[in-house]
Amino acid sequence: MAEVAAEKRKSTWRALGLALTNRKTGYMLLFGFAAGLPYALVLGTLYAWLSDSGEIDLETMGVFSLIGLAYAFKFLWSPALDRIDIPGLRRLGKRKQWIVTAQLLIGAALTSLSFIAPSNETIGIFSLLAGLAAFASATQDVVIDAWRVDVADEVATIDLLSTVYQMGYRIAALVGGALALFLAERTDWPTVYLSMGALMLVVGFLGLWAPDADASAQAALSDEDRADPYGLRKAGQIEPRLRAYALGAVGLLWGWALLTVGIFMVRSLSSNPEARPDSVEFISTMGPLVVIATVVVPSLIAAWLVRQESKGTNLLAEPVPAQSSADRAMDHLYRALVLPLTDLIGRLGWAMVIVIALVLTYRITDAIWGSFAYPFYLGELQYTKDEVAVASKFFGVGALLIGLALGGYLLTAIGRMLTLTLGAFFAAVTNLLYADLARGGAVMQTVADNTGFTWLVVQLGGDERLSKLMMAIAGENIAVGVAGAAFVAYLSSIVSKGYSAVQYALLSSLTLLVGTLGRGALGQMIEEQGYFDVFILTTLIGMFAVVLCIIEWMRQARLGKRAGIVAPEAGTVPAE
Template identity: 65%
Template structure:
């Protein structure tokens, strides 16, 4: 017992010490900067457009800006390999983070001076550029978190603080934004939010960072590395680059063409975003992730078998400089990841696809369930979901961050999967009347507490405690998941590898919504909640398998529990 208390005391000391680090403070600031434009462009913007009298069909075009977040991995290689002119001195990641934040601030301030109805073209263009800048900022911030993590500011704490900042910004830009706009107006609200991002961008100048790529020196070093004995011959590298380049070019061209048609065509000729995502989403995943991963596996096998490689004593041939640069940007992150993970990559991808799928899909159907199926009012849902629910998520994130220091990464990840799966059963009970959740609310005294406030009722208490318990689980699972995802990527390729894995979570949620919606129509919410519980059960099994894999990898490396599977 004394040993357990001592371990807990050390964990709290470690958390407090980490929270006092300069890196942790900037991580919270960057998390807020990441969540604020996401909430403004994909949430409250539609409320402003509605008040301005913009029709629903036109507003549907604005939903396209969400594709920038789903497909952000398509331009992530640029952030790993390219230095911005005149900004390299800021640092490898800050040279992208700070300009993106300043650009976002300028865009929001500019939008504040426009009338959406009278200047819809400019308004939509600014929103599209803002979403692109926001998604780019997210890539750089995620890579920054991974690059600067160390013993004083471990990845677990940084990941938790990042999500807390993101969630707080979602509340400020979402529910609080609506309240502010009702009192001072939308232009003034967006002007204020833009000023906040400008201030954060200026503050970001003082954040720590790793050194930027040393343009000429690094290229010479990489060129020399590619000519060493055992490295693949230029013709093999170029063949792989051609194949992957064509696949990525097709994906970029497909998304770009769809965006152009949607923004320029007449309303009756605009393509359907849902149909596009359902049809081309899987193809883009196959073209940009699955097939390149197979090509990378082929390259790894060739190199390990000693086939088509530079032989000892062979006259070095560095190949074309441009081709080498593109190879390092597109192919090397995949080769490194596949070579390090080997067959474990199948397990990792399966876990990425299933761990957060319920959360990714459910968000679309939450309000129809609360407002339509259960017949709650808008005010009741706002109180339960936006205010009480966000507080529960913040508490869950804090608890998850503490559990990461006490239990470790994989135990917390597995616990998060168990809790996330189990909370679906709470909603299943609500779908059939909520008798069990009402009993829990009554027994804990929560119903009595809610009844003390104006507008409080037993029904509201039942909804609040269900959302609260679910969001608590989401917070714990989210803290563990981002920490785990950050731990398995390599620092040298963090922008590409993390963006690829994170985008899979977004895309699978988008692709699964249509099927889930049809299932709700046919079988009802109760059966759907039972079904997603089974999906959560699969994630639990995969977590256990990944736990075993990491434990074995740790033993092979001669350590008890590796803090990072990634290498510099």
């Protein structure tokens, strides 16, 4: 038995080493870096530049509320990214055409920012360029997520690609955050943004040689389209009249959502600070409605359509070719807006309820409490800004990368669902480390002292008190790294390659919902009961995700056993 276990470990390391040298894995790391860099620069570091300028007040900075909104609602334009080609660039590949274009736009926007000194006179063009960078960055995120699903194979597995993507993303967060601040202190902000913009332009240029996703994902879909000249109008498909009703309802809901978000963005660009809406209030009030309009109700419509197909009602008895350009336009829109949902629900069935519940709860512990991290460190625990920067940004990012690497290994060694379950459990229980800090940190200090960590921190210039904060942050970030690697791999595994952009964007957007809604209640609880009770509560809430992971694990194991396989193929989930 020992020899078998040793051989299995060798096989795991051999497969991992082979995958890490794969060309796709290298580009996944590069694309992860490209996704994380603009996010750090436009949602964090940019505010430091505005503050240093001395001319922009906090009220005027509210104009940048639209920047975060681009990431929050990026799924709204994901159907276009799945179905529309950029003129003249289609030969680059279905995904690469959008990835490279977005990266070049980000580079151009960041570079252009370096030539503008932020002031009350230039804030309009400044915010416009920042908004363009954010929009292109959010677009890039959608397509990179789809590219990851499309190019995954037996060597560069979806699990490994998901881990490598997050490692690149976190490294970029360090470069665009801490390193950018370090450079700004020694040079100036225009130099920083010029350098970062040039770096993005180089990434965009290198992206031209990335593997083509068409080879694995889009070719099959294109072959199907060519083999079936009637497309959605062949025998056995939903009647065009019924599809038109479904498309009309879904189209109206998506149109309302796009219009609502668009109006908010335009109002956010107002030169009058008093006329600008509050982004936090908008996301907390309108965010759930947008998700209901674009995800929940369309999913119910899609489920009804799937039911019609399974019952054999309202189906075409014979092919009915499109008679006009309007018919063809309806087919195209139906493919973009409705088919991704019918495909997902058709494969998952009632298990879609489990998937949505898991998506809503898996990252809830860090999503909700993350907004209160700095008030906890600086206000409650009375650490200095420098101490928090060292513990959270430098040491914390290092611990997170270790967690991601561990998550990647566990995905290969013990499987996706066990890693997902362990990630949920440890991400939940590490909230108890912060509960200890809220009570004085006696346990964390004892652990740091007995492991020699306190001595190391003191030797490097810190004090004994800092060691317990760093110990807690290390524990949480390693757990979050494992959970993050597993969660991205899981989401990537349940979407289909033909509709990966829309399906992944829709599912990942749901993680925003509970975190946003819960922050207000959590803030009130902190005011009334203190941080200790909050950390106990978030630990208990995290256990819901653990239970759901076990249920989903059992479901997938049952389906795999029924099909005669151990686990679903990467990129797909067997139908219920």
